[in-house]
Amino acid sequence: MTMTIEKPVVSDDQAQSDTVQAHKSRMRRRRLVVHLAQLAVLVILLGGWQLFVGSDQTKIILYGVPSGIVGQLVTWVIDGTSIGPLWNQIFVTLEEALIGFFIGTTLGIVCGIALGRIRFLAEVFGPFIKVLNSIPRIVLGSVFVLAFGLGIESKILLVIVLVFFGVFFNAFQGVREVDRNFVANATILGASRWAVTRQVVLPSAFTWIIASLHVSFGFALIGAIVGEFLGGEQGLGQLIKQAQGTFNANGVWAAMVIMAIVALIAEYLIGKLEHRLLRWRPPQLSGPDL
Amino acid sequence: MSGVLPRLFETPLADLEPAIELRGVTKSFTTPSGSTYTALKDLDLRVAPGEFCAIVGPTGCGKSTTLTLVSGLEQPTTGTVEVHGEVVTEITPGVGFMFQTDAILPWKTVLDNVALGPRFRGTARSIAETAAKDWLRRVGLSGFEDRFPHQLSGGMRKRVALAQSLINEPAILLMDEPFSALDVQTRAIMSNELLQLWDLTRPAVIFVTHDLEEAIALADKVVVMTAGPGGTVKDTFEIDLPRPRVVQEIRFEPRFVDLYQQIWEALRSEVDIAYSQTTVAKERVA
Numbered sequence A: 001m002t003m004t005i006e007k008p009v010v011s012d013d014q015a016q017s018d019t020v021q022a023h024k025s026r027m028r029r030r031r032l033v034v035h036l037a038q039l040a041v042l043v044i045l046l047g048g049w050q051l052f053v054g055s056d057q058t059k060i061i062l063y064g065v066p067s068g069i070v071g072q073l074v075t076w077v078i079d080g081t082s083i084g085p086l087w088n089q090i091f092v093t094l095e096e097a098l099i100g101f102f103i104g105t106t107l108g109i110v111c112g113i114a115l116g117r118i119r120f121l122a123e124v125f126g127p128f129i130k131v132l133n134s135i136p137r138i139v140l141g142s143v144f145v146l147a148f149g150l151g152i153e154s155k156i157l158l159v160i161v162l163v164f165f166g167v168f169f170n171a172f173q174g175v176r177e178v179d180r181n182f183v184a185n186a187t188i189l190g191a192s193r194w195a196v197t198r199q200v201v202l203p204s205a206f207t208w209i210i211a212s213l214h215v216s217f218g219f220a221l222i223g224a225i226v227g228e229f230l231g232g233e234q235g236l237g238q239l240i241k242q243a244q245g246t247f248n249a250n251g252v253w254a255a256m257v258i259m260a261i262v263a264l265i266a267e268y269l270i271g272k273l274e275h276r277l278l279r280w281r282p283p284q285l286s287g288p289d290l
Numbered sequence B: 001m002s003g004v005l006p007r008l009f010e011t012p013l014a015d016l017e018p019a020i021e022l023r024g025v026t027k028s029f030t031t032p033s034g035s036t037y038t039a040l041k042d043l044d045l046r047v048a049p050g051e052f053c054a055i056v057g058p059t060g061c062g063k064s065t066t067l068t069l070v071s072g073l074e075q076p077t078t079g080t081v082e083v084h085g086e087v088v089t090e091i092t093p094g095v096g097f098m099f100q101t102d103a104i105l106p107w108k109t110v111l112d113n114v115a116l117g118p119r120f121r122g123t124a125r126s127i128a129e130t131a132a133k134d135w136l137r138r139v140g141l142s143g144f145e146d147r148f149p150h151q152l153s154g155g156m157r158k159r160v161a162l163a164q165s166l167i168n169e170p171a172i173l174l175m176d177e178p179f180s181a182l183d184v185q186t187r188a189i190m191s192n193e194l195l196q197l198w199d200l201t202r203p204a205v206i207f208v209t210h211d212l213e214e215a216i217a218l219a220d221k222v223v224v225m226t227a228g229p230g231g232t233v234k235d236t237f238e239i240d241l242p243r244p245r246v247v248q249e250i251r252f253e254p255r256f257v258d259l260y261q262q263i264w265e266a267l268r269s270e271v272d273i274a275y276s277q278t279t280v281a282k283e284r285v286a
């Protein structure tokens, strides 16, 4: 056997490293310009808003005002809200959203893969799932509040219902999109049906599943907040409801800012998970990223 | 067909119980429009244990289909496929298959990919990985264990696929245009390596290729198939070139040139038929 493959040698050619340097500084400058532009957009939007509302009390009540929103946030952080400390409200909403998200996602993945792999199940349950998917599920929130009360159970159920379908359909589709060559290859190599599911179908479907998680976490937050809105005692949804009830537009906006921050953090974490689980993929073709 | 059997019986290999035997195999597919398409018709093929059989034929004549039938991934519509005297009804045990397109798992590292076979068969991880490292060394990929497939060149991925198949020490190795995506030099190197590796365990091989030179240089027997639909064996040629062979050099031998001319004669008309079929079909569409 006379096979030698040369390991790639890192070239430390000076000219090359110079062009790399130039490229890097160009990228940095570009990023700086983008950030400045973003800042400008923000200043124009918020400044415009602030100027438009000014100190007109009716406008403040109707639309809220950036300075007032900041003031409201500060008050909430320092003095707490009308229904308890701010952290409690965030915690309750997050708890509902996260528990529901995990259960809904797990159920979605398991059911999607089971139905995708087992034709009989798909044929039996297909129509049911289509019917359930076609009803406006947010209305189920009222049903759950009536049936399970004002505690977190009703919200978790609503979150599960909202999260489940997105993940389910993606997992199901992911299973059907699995390259048949991979399945054939694994089968020939001696894989059982279960091994094929775990080592071929699941990793392959994960590309699809992960894509759905970004959207699903948004749904989880919406579910938790709408659930609290429909009937609850704690949480950001209640906070918004109270603010709305007292004509406190600043309060509504402030709660929204908090939700946005939570959503962004979650997005970041899901992005990390995606990166970790899909490490095997070639780097995406470059293009604008959102 | 008539010329095939007497020829087979002349060779000592043909006296053995065949490793692979297809008898009167027809394979039809239902096309999306609902009609049936007969890919293979009345195909007879025998491959002796340890024999290296190459199949050449125009595109669409059913070469890949033949391999899926032998592997048990598909069942024939009529006729029988036997491997070591057993009728194939499910995945054939002891078979290795290198697919026409890349089929190593992109989410597993090179090492994990090669270790798949033993792992699926219940071997402990450490033993499987030692064996996998061994095979990676044999195909010249030591040091690339932790790479993912997309970080390898096309030729290296083919080596991974080869190691992945051979680690199971298959008694039957099916190869579907394994080197067609490679450049000429790499292909010659890989062909030599294949011959050396084949010599280690001597599986019966069916090697599908479009490259007649490659077929003659590697095989004990070259089977020419007719153009589809209803592809079948047109003729079989024994390749009596001595082994061990050096793929790059053997093509200059007079006997090689001789065989090449004979087989090309048989192949050319089929290629013409296939070509005119596709162009006619295209004109009809246009």
Ligand SMILES: Nc1ncnc2c1ncn2[C@@H]1O[C@H](COP(=O)(O)OP(=O)(O)OP(=O)(O)O)[C@@H](O)[C@H]1O
Residues within 6 Å of the ligand: B029, B030, B031, B037, B039, B058, B059, B060, B061, B062, B063, B064, B065, B066, B100, B228
């Ligand atoms: N699952 C299928 N459904 C319908 N038709 C099929 C199917 N698989 C193969 N065919 C048809 O059968 C014929 C033979 O296919 P096959 O892949 O065996 O050809 P091939 O000889 O391997 O061609 P190539 O050299 O281009 O790889 C083709 O015309 C193809 O369209």
Ligand SMILES: [Mg+2]
Residues within 6 Å of the ligand: B063, B064, B065, B100, B176
């Ligand atoms: Mg083919």
